[in-house]
Amino acid sequence: MKVGFIGLGRMGSGMARNLLRAGHDITVYNRTPERSQALAADGAKVAATVAQACRVDALITMLANDAAAEDVVLGPDGIVSHLQPGALHISSSTISVALARRLAEAHRANQQQFVSAPVFGRPDAAAAARLYILLAGDPAAREAAMPLLNVLGQRTFVVSDKPEAANLGKLSGNFLSASVIESLGEALALVSHGGLDPAAYIDFLTATMFGAPVYRTYGPLIAQRRFEPAAFAAGLGAKDIRLLLGAAQDLRVPMPLASLLNDRFLRLLASGGEHLDWSALGDLAARDAGGQPVAGPTPPIYSF
Amino acid sequence: MKVGFIGLGRMGSGMARNLLRAGHDITVYNRTPERSQALAADGAKVAATVAQACRVDALITMLANDAAAEDVVLGPDGIVSHLQPGALHISSSTISVALARRLAEAHRANQQQFVSAPVFGRPDAAAAARLYILLAGDPAAREAAMPLLNVLGQRTFVVSDKPEAANLGKLSGNFLSASVIESLGEALALVSHGGLDPAAYIDFLTATMFGAPVYRTYGPLIAQRRFEPAAFAAGLGAKDIRLLLGAAQDLRVPMPLASLLNDRFLRLLASGGEHLDWSALGDLAARDAGGQPVAGPTPPIYSF
């Protein structure tokens, strides 16, 4: 199958490589061409323009934000102008609900197929084809997308006939993850000031009621204050919460916890934290408590 | 071993029964004596006063709140006055950090042993001896407590030499659970207004990054708005968040998410929700969004 792939960031590169491995005929495009060369070495064709990448049966986009997606898809030399009628565009970018709706409308007007298929997972999961994928769109388009999505992720969840609903589900998932980061940050600031060892407390949590990947991933990062290198940068997390709040405003759903997260992210960015891992959000509670507590002799912490 | 047990609520009854089954010689006391009779039928001796329940090697208390614990332990005819020197008091009640510290000081002044051993789990877990237990206190007292705790729970985590640290860890754990409830409430209000099926969305979450008991327990309750009967009443949850904030104030740790939860609980109580399950907190976001969205034809939601 001839497949185009636009957007070779840390997520997209791994995804494109998995498609190559699965034997697909892949044409890649990236705004900064250096990133395309690494894929070329693995057998990908390199497109010099978006238009060239559109000469395919299916085209996947994995772009950084709304501005990039709007430009690449709706711009004067964009995907909508060049994709063949009947061909499929799979949008995996984390973009706004409003833009996803506009992309769907533009493709429909041009007789192109379109699904939203945002992904969950960090770059290592993308490389290992262990992503989770939310899929929404017309049943026929969804069916056409599934073979490719099966190559990219470990499981795909169909959530709606409306493409933009998948984008809402994606943003909401990131909101839930950021909520975990904030709650862990507050809890760890508290218990460490009360004489418990943060790492031991995380062990307890993840061995019991909170034994999920999101706690196992972020708990130790926050407890150890290890925010570099970023697997998912705070700047991107901030963007997602802003998009979530935009959708919530449009739907008139008050989300006070999301508002709290948004203010936390703005503060993290204003203090120069844009390039830290977004779990650095969980360090603000400790800062507000005056930093690390003065440690007495560490109590022996162990479990039976 | 001669063991006393005071406090035969829904949690305590199950715990005391497990001690009976393990062959211990159990004397129970409850303020309202009816509850003692059920245990007597299973072989427990029934004490008519707190003092009678103190004629034991170890005494476990599982009381509803600070007022009850202060009265039973520190009151004129309380445990501190009647427990033998060298005997052990295991306090499993969810009480304030400040009161736990006072209990520890009083027992120390009377040469009695004391540990805090608050538990995690709902009544069914107490009945099945599947509780998780946090344990803190002097090493010798902890060692004395372990055989009994092993009967009550599936795993005990030692977190500190200071008894009250275990209470802080307990309150913090409940804070984390309530944070999950609030975040799920907001996320479900949003996605349901955006056209996703709440139940299907919960399936997605718990099959992926959020596959922990806390999400599997509360997600469906919130999605289905099923808040009765209460496994853990909102009134008790509200009390715990208030105790958490009290400890946070004393330690000067700002916790904005805990403050949000506290205001949510006050509102739930003020609207008559005291006896609902505390997951009803997660329904406030939907109320704020104007209730359930007007449903169109339900989209087919399924996963591959």
Next chain:
Amino acid sequence: MKVGFIGLGRMGSGMARNLLRAGHDITVYNRTPERSQALAADGAKVAATVAQACRVDALITMLANDAAAEDVVLGPDGIVSHLQPGALHISSSTISVALARRLAEAHRANQQQFVSAPVFGRPDAAAAARLYILLAGDPAAREAAMPLLNVLGQRTFVVSDKPEAANLGKLSGNFLSASVIESLGEALALVSHGGLDPAAYIDFLTATMFGAPVYRTYGPLIAQRRFEPAAFAAGLGAKDIRLLLGAAQDLRVPMPLASLLNDRFLRLLASGGEHLDWSALGDLAARDAGGQPVAGPTPPIYSF
């Protein structure tokens, strides 16, 4: 002086009438023409199109929101296309900072003068020429605008050379007013539940440290729960807080109180309150407290 006036809502009608009274040669335009007729009866000329209203020395716009302002100013048959070089556009609409910047750039590119001059005051103040006005723009344009603004308001404050700074100041002023509404709402819910008479408490406040128009206006409205008819509708207030948060995001200024207000407004709108006066925001605290307290015999409240 030949002056155009576009936007004859409750604010704009009063403003245009004051210009007529001051002897100016006024041409009015409104999207729904009925409103123009009332002004025609007072001596205004009526334009059938935006373009006709642009044949003037100075043009004032007072439009409801960004969409209207963008359409009227930047649209294909808009002001930028029809105003003469050197003529002045005074934008008094409460619009976003980002749009104000775009308007300024478009006028500059077309050699037209432009100032932002948003106003403070409710419709009765507009009718009585008692508005307060923030003014920003090039010094020459500001000087040209002053004689007209002196007719519309009681005082004009120059705040910057950059037009959009006046819009930020306007949104910030509305934020401060909404903050007063929220704080009064919470305080009145509290004291009324504690046995004080809300109206008497407002009397105390406004006679002492809080003796400002904003407290004297909103205090009694909230205490008496009198939210109709709206002098300033909740839907407009909600819009302004959203615009404020948009500007705050762009400037990376976290504003947790503004976030709280935004969530309150969303809730008010979702419960059907869009057309109530925006002081209805101050009723949510009372609702959250379970409504009005059960009143005992009213205590005699008086002051010396």
Next chain:
Amino acid sequence: MKVGFIGLGRMGSGMARNLLRAGHDITVYNRTPERSQALAADGAKVAATVAQACRVDALITMLANDAAAEDVVLGPDGIVSHLQPGALHISSSTISVALARRLAEAHRANQQQFVSAPVFGRPDAAAAARLYILLAGDPAAREAAMPLLNVLGQRTFVVSDKPEAANLGKLSGNFLSASVIESLGEALALVSHGGLDPAAYIDFLTATMFGAPVYRTYGPLIAQRRFEPAAFAAGLGAKDIRLLLGAAQDLRVPMPLASLLNDRFLRLLASGGEHLDWSALGDLAARDAGGQPVAGPTPPIYSF
């Protein structure tokens, strides 16, 4: 009239001196006796114990917090034990609603008269007898208190027959002031980042809708970041908000803005700000925005 006065802090000293000036026969007591000497030089008798200060017709207390008031009033050698039946205790301390209720009950049980009369104003207002006073209690006790209160303040407002209602009104007033501080802090952080001069913006606000003492007092302090010396220390403000939230909890009134203020105060204290003026709360928003904006050439800011 023989009047006792206990508590000679910065507020109490000025109040006691005004009573001396009015010709009353004053006996003062302070825990640290140095402060009494200054009053002795002005003609006051100095009591060596609380009991000695109780040999009066009326006794005024102005103490720092609940612990001091509980000790001085209810302690073993306290006021309740020594004041004559029929004598009057005027409690002007800012204390909790719950403690005020207990004081009232204890005095009632001992046939002593009791009113709560908390005051509004900073030390300079106390010295100048310009305080505002809230008064609550039995009508007869209120009548007995009025001549003394008229010496201390510029105006007294009777708010209830229940003494503790005045304390609630006092805490609520401080909440409203702290709300102004927070809102000004956020607004000034925003407009200064958007190119407006903070001082000029304060001038605009206080000349228009926000022309009240609370804005005129705190606006310039925040705009100029002038938080020392403290007229009212952050530690005291923090205490009052905590007492307010305690009362709100007991009455089940959710107050999200008060919760925000509480978290802000905790953070201010944890960063060492306890002894700054409480208006330093208004600086946190600027800190969160990354500090002062980089200033370009200051725009000329003036008003017509």
